[in-house]
Amino acid sequence: MILDPHPLFAILGPTASGKSELSIKLCLKLAEEFGIECEIINCDSVQIYREMNIGTAKISKEEMCGIPHHLIDIVEPNESFSAGNFMEHGRRVIFEIRDRGKIPVLCGGTGFYFRSLVYGIFEGPGGDERIRDRLKHLCDRYGSKRLYRVLKKVDPIYSRKISENDRNRIIRALEVYFKEGKPISYFHNNFLPESIEGFKFFFYCLNPPRKMLYKKINDRVEKMFDNGLLDEVKSLLSRYPKNSKGFEAIGYREVIEFLDGNISLKDAINLVKKNTRHYAKRQLTWFRKEKDVRFLNFFGNENKALEEILEDFKGFYMKEGLTPSH
Numbered sequence: 001m002i003l004d005p006h007p008l009f010a011i012l013g014p015t016a017s018g019k020s021e022l023s024i025k026l027c028l029k030l031a032e033e034f035g036i037e038c039e040i041i042n043c044d045s046v047q048i049y050r051e052m053n054i055g056t057a058k059i060s061k062e063e064m065c066g067i068p069h070h071l072i073d074i075v076e077p078n079e080s081f082s083a084g085n086f087m088e089h090g091r092r093v094i095f096e097i098r099d100r101g102k103i104p105v106l107c108g109g110t111g112f113y114f115r116s117l118v119y120g121i122f123e124g125p126g127g128d129e130r131i132r133d134r135l136k137h138l139c140d141r142y143g144s145k146r147l148y149r150v151l152k153k154v155d156p157i158y159s160r161k162i163s164e165n166d167r168n169r170i171i172r173a174l175e176v177y178f179k180e181g182k183p184i185s186y187f188h189n190n191f192l193p194e195s196i197e198g199f200k201f202f203f204y205c206l207n208p209p210r211k212m213l214y215k216k217i218n219d220r221v222e223k224m225f226d227n228g229l230l231d232e233v234k235s236l237l238s239r240y241p242k243n244s245k246g247f248e249a250i251g252y253r254e255v256i257e258f259l260d261g262n263i264s265l266k267d268a269i270n271l272v273k274k275n276t277r278h279y280a281k282r283q284l285t286w287f288r289k290e291k292d293v294r295f296l297n298f299f300g301n302e303n304k305a306l307e308e309i310l311e312d313f314k315g316f317y318m319k320e321g322l323t324p325s326h
Contacts, residue, residue, distance in 0.1 A: 003317065006098050008199035009309075010043070010106040011300070012114060012287055013206030014280035016216040018300020020059045022206065023107040025306050027067045030103065033310075039097045040064075041090060042071040043108025043117070046249045048086075049077045054224050054232045055251035077236060077246030083116040090117040091196060098199075111286035118292075119195045125187065127172075128179045135171045144170055155183030200316065204309060205287040208299045214277050216299075221251075221273045230255060250275045 027038035148164040258268035
């Protein structure tokens with residue numbers, strides 16, 4: 001199969017919008033109509049963790065329909081895995097797929113992972129655990145807004161790019177400043193890797209009606225608890241410490257609050273629903289800022305979503321005078 005430039009697809013969007021289903025349908029359709037094989041690359045920051053299945057709505061082997069999936073179940077819940085790590089792993093997989101004559105399809109909703117993979121990211125110098133622990137303590141005691149005011153003074157450029165409520169990035173930026181004596185924006189400006197090259201981008205973000213999306217989110221959360229989310233978390237806690245990175249994910253942290261006796265089960269379920277809805281809103285806000293992403297106002301299971309993607313794909317290569325060859 002010869003296509004020049006080589007296609008790179010991305011199916012992005014908020015949680016519960018049907019990204020996995022659309023990605024599978026796209027791969028099957030390209031194989032059926034053009035004889036083109038695809039492989040899917042996970043672009044979700046929680047599905048990288050092993051054994052965290054129910055709370056992440058992780059795709060099953062049966063649902064994969066025989067299509068190879070990458071970057072799922074690659075680290076333990078107590079391991080750290082950054083956007084920089086994802087960029088390194090993901091770019092290697094993308095080029096391996098291309099070199100096999102297949103099409104890579106990114107699928108997920110973690111905007112920071114997507115941006116790092118496609119456009120590059122430099123995370124700055126190594127950390128300092130002592131400084132980071134001190135900053136976390138200050139943030140717990142005084143709140144992220146006070147630390148944000150400090151960040152505005154030492155790194156006004158970076159502070160304008162993040163929210164005063166973005167605890168993790170505020171702490172990271174101040175950690176770099178106090179360790180290196182230079183703001184993190186300095187390292188971003190001088191060491192940012194280049195964008196990925198040699199591909200024709202077909203990037204899409206699902207944007208279904210907000211009320212319908214929120215209902216799907218609520219229904220999905222109910223289903224997660226019905227399917228054994230509590231038991232999954234209990235099992236994980238028997239093997240991994242409570243402060244493991246994976247437990248920061250929505251669904252897991254609320255269940256741990258319940259298991260610790262801090263909230264009722266009903267409150268935990270409602271909190272997961274609310275936090276997931278808020279996260280979906282942030283996901284859409286993020287993808288609206290991505291220059292190469294086209295919004296599709298559908299769920300992934302709607303035929304119109306697939307039709308519009310195929311129309312773009314066929315239109316580009318016909319215009320270029322190229323025909324996919326079996």
